[in-house]
Amino acid sequence: MSLPWGTNFEKEGRMASSAPAAGAPDTGTPGSMGDVRRGNLALVLGRIAQSGAGAHLTRAQVAAATGLTKASVSSLVLDLLDAGIVREIGLNPQGERGRPGVGLELNPAMGVMGMEINVDYISAGLTDLSGNLLLHQTQEQDNRIASPGSVAAALAGLAADLRGNAEAQGVRVLGGGLAVPGLVDVKTGTVITAPNLGWNTEALDLDALLPGVPLGTTLFNEANAAALAELRYRPAGGADFLFVSGEVGVGGGLVIGSELFTGPQGHAGELGHVVVQPDGAACSCGGTGCLETVAGQDAIFAAAGIATQAASDGSAAWASRSGRAASGPSRSETLAQLLAALAAEDADALGAVTRAGRFLGVAVASTVRLLNISSVVLGGHFAILGEWIMPALSDSLERYAPGKVLPGNISLSGVGQAGALLGAAGSVVRSLVEAPHRLQVQAS
Template identity: 85%
Template sequence: MASSAPAAGTPEAGTPGSMGDVRRGNLALVLGRIALSGAGTHLTRAQIAAATGLTKASVSSLVLDLLDAGIVREIGLNPQGERGRPGVGLELNPARGVMGMEINVDYISAGVTDLAGNLLLQETREQDNRRVTPDSVSAALADLAAGLRDTAEAQGVRVLGGGLAVPGLVDAKAGTVITAPNLGWNAATLDLAVVLPDVPLGTTLFNEANAAALAELRYRPAGDADFLFVSGEVGVGGGLVIGSELFTGPHGHAGELGHVVVQPEGTLCSCGGTGCLETVAGQDAIFGAAGIPTQTAPGPAASGLAAGPAGYGPARSESLAQLLTALAARDVDALGAVSRAGHYLGVAVASTVRLLDIPSVVLGGHFAILGEWIRPALAESLARYAPGKVPAGNISLSAVGQAGALLGAAGSVVRSLVEAPHRLQDQAP
């Protein structure tokens, strides 16, 4: 389901306000109980009434609204924990889903999940999105999403809304990418209705690292309440989870780990600063130090403008495969490049965990793929610059892999639905 639980204090019958507000709050309360019941557990109306303190009649009326909206469905009889005649169980409707999408520097990706968070479909297309207009990239993503949506609907799953993750600072309310240095985008307003048209919940914009951090919160078996998620792509991002909630700061832009300065006299970064972590630990930096050419695949064919620099080589995934082969062969340059990246990643993480008192680090993107080789250097760096703050055992790899950003974006859309199910009350199944 969503990335974290709805607040326990959802308004109930005694909350001041209009009757409509009370009913909407109670609707969210009931749906939240169903959503949190877990796989294989199907609460009945009586069990929900007992858990929420609402009357059975109220719960029955609210459940009817959720059934009419197509958000939940009845399933069999549930004899557990009840006297007398077994009640009918309830679960999130598996015939409803959401679309998670991602635009990154060298690929676009989309996936459909059901309301319980299960990934049903996913497709990734490698393409260089640098020097390509936002409209062109959006059009390519729309084409990808449309194909997945058609497949989902052919399987009986209706897509209710979407979440789109991008590697940059965003204004979600305005649908604007404030800045995405590695894409070359500034103040770029995306037409989200074109990316995923005619969905009742619309499409919401997210920062890629924040979305991936939310996915980790949802899917990690350890269930850590506090951790720093480090996203490794062409750029480097970070997501802060504190008290099982994503912390984004007063303006929504906290966690920019890739632009923490680790080499004050270092090289110029895409953000305009100097010596940022990204300049020594991003994919391009690692490939360059390892002697592996930075290679990209062409951007959207229908873009109407140059998709990127001239002279394309194989896709970036092949460059990463070359690096892994070199590491396995104990190539000195490759080992040195990854060790250097791990060292400076430790410098940035040490400052972050000292400031925010976070005990765990989760590595995503290429940092997770390079985990075997990068973790020792990272642990050594942390032990040197922040001794005792993050034990080596608290450095872990992503539980969701490359799908993290789209899973987190999709999960946030589900969470918004759980917290405000009245948004679908007028949408008949």
């Protein structure tokens, strides 16, 4: 599969990177020959990337598709080959007269690491430049009782393991993307606030996550990254949708015109903090009655009467230092208990999920009316609970926003738990396709 390279994955200025200064775009007089060549380099690489699996375009075909001369394309392709971004593969006899040309494809020996920090787990996955997930590992741990530095260190260790495995298989890691469940300042690599983690104004050492990679590491909001992955991977496609991320908290990503909409400061889509119960429970954000107080994982588990991994601060901290699991069931075990209770038609479990679906509908109804969006994609635990939550969500939407979101326009995520890291990795690849000279500078 190839990524939709023609899609603007993120508005300009929304991505921050720890990439070394040497990899930054060269400055110079606008319209200079260097600018033209860099633009043509991106044009050629973008056309190769768009060709799709198994379609190995030749230099002549790239020239015909881009309008550049064959000589220019040949020169640009040599630069891409030298940088290791593309490789030659076999002969392509299709669509050409005379001697077959040599096919071109994104180099499968180059990869990008997607990473995620969430409330109760860390995760890392390696994709190739075409977006295929090659390696993936998740480690469950309670990050609420650990310092940001220790969480980042644990993730760096996980990423190092995957990077070692990748290099053993001949795959070089070019850069990475990190997704976190909170508001982020992408320019400085700072988590402004992540209420469910208890983080405020935490400047992360992005370089330490993947030391020495030429493209550095970028920072993303978790729900936005997952929305990007959904845009790329969802089988039904669609240019406009609201992605709803369900974890301990609830997040949202807005895709409008096949572009991620993040607002002036990059913080749009905070669905979990839409007020659905004005006189409801206090929320970790400091507000009252937010959606995640009734539809977040912990809220659903509590309403269903299912115990969570709620160890005391002291015992949890000891467990974290000793490398042992904290007392109580893990996240996956707790979800399994809830699913078993739902399958057994337990009244408390059914009531908890129905209640979550109803209030989710209240928040979504307000959002789709405001933004004129008619499609909703459910991710995280909302997708896992889809069989039970969809009826309540559909009924709620019909009550509060009749005709705005038809039942057929509510779908479950096509990427599953790996969505955030896939989206983060994919956006890093996108940045490379838009500016391949960054890697050239590093390789020179």
